Amino acid sequence: MSKKKGLSIEEKRTRMMEIFFETKDVFQLKDLEKIAPKEKGITSMSVKEVLQSLVDDAMVDTDRIGTSNYFWAFPSKALHGRKQKLEQLESQLTEGTQKKQSLQQSIENAKVGRENTDSRAATLKELEGLRQQRNQLKAELATYQGCDPEIIKEIRQMNKVAKDAANRWTDNVFAIKSWAKKKFGFEQNQIDKTFGIPEDFDYID
Structure with a gap:
């Protein structure tokens, strides 16, 4: 035993x-x-x-x-502390959302000509950094599961917003790949290799 x-x-x-x-x-x-x-x-x-x-x-x-x-x-102090932590996380998520919006605009600009491969590589690298940041925030949020149910509900809603934003960005990447394939006749694996797109690049579940 x-x-x-x-x-x-x-x-x-x-x-x-x-x-x-x-x-x-x-x-x-x-x-x-x-x-x-x-x-x-x-x-x-x-x-x-x-x-x-x-x-x-x-x-x-x-x-x-x-x-x-x-x-x-006392619970009141603990709740205040959790609210302060939540505000900090909200600020980080807002900053991440703004960066994603900036990257989305970069994608739109990159559709014209698509000659600037260095810029695209930098954009993909920054996206990966944001995904890692989101995963870190998600792990940190998970440590607050025992907190007030209303706070947890708000955190989960914000997490969904961040996830949807990342997936919209992924939509744009796939749209650009489709455009490049039709415009220049490139195969998908050739596009991925040329612009440094990882093989496992996909939506966040």
């Missing part, structure tokens, strides 16, 4: 925050060392380490009163 897998550090952090949010109370370390193992399955030996990591990330507040340290975290 396999040994039961312990909690990851992120799972411990999440469960520790649940203690604060559910009780809306102030605790000493010794209190949490008793509560966490019993109610959240966090070993008492790891409570101090988990708590310190949350304090370092400004997710839990602490203050010394007399000879004792007290810890607390």
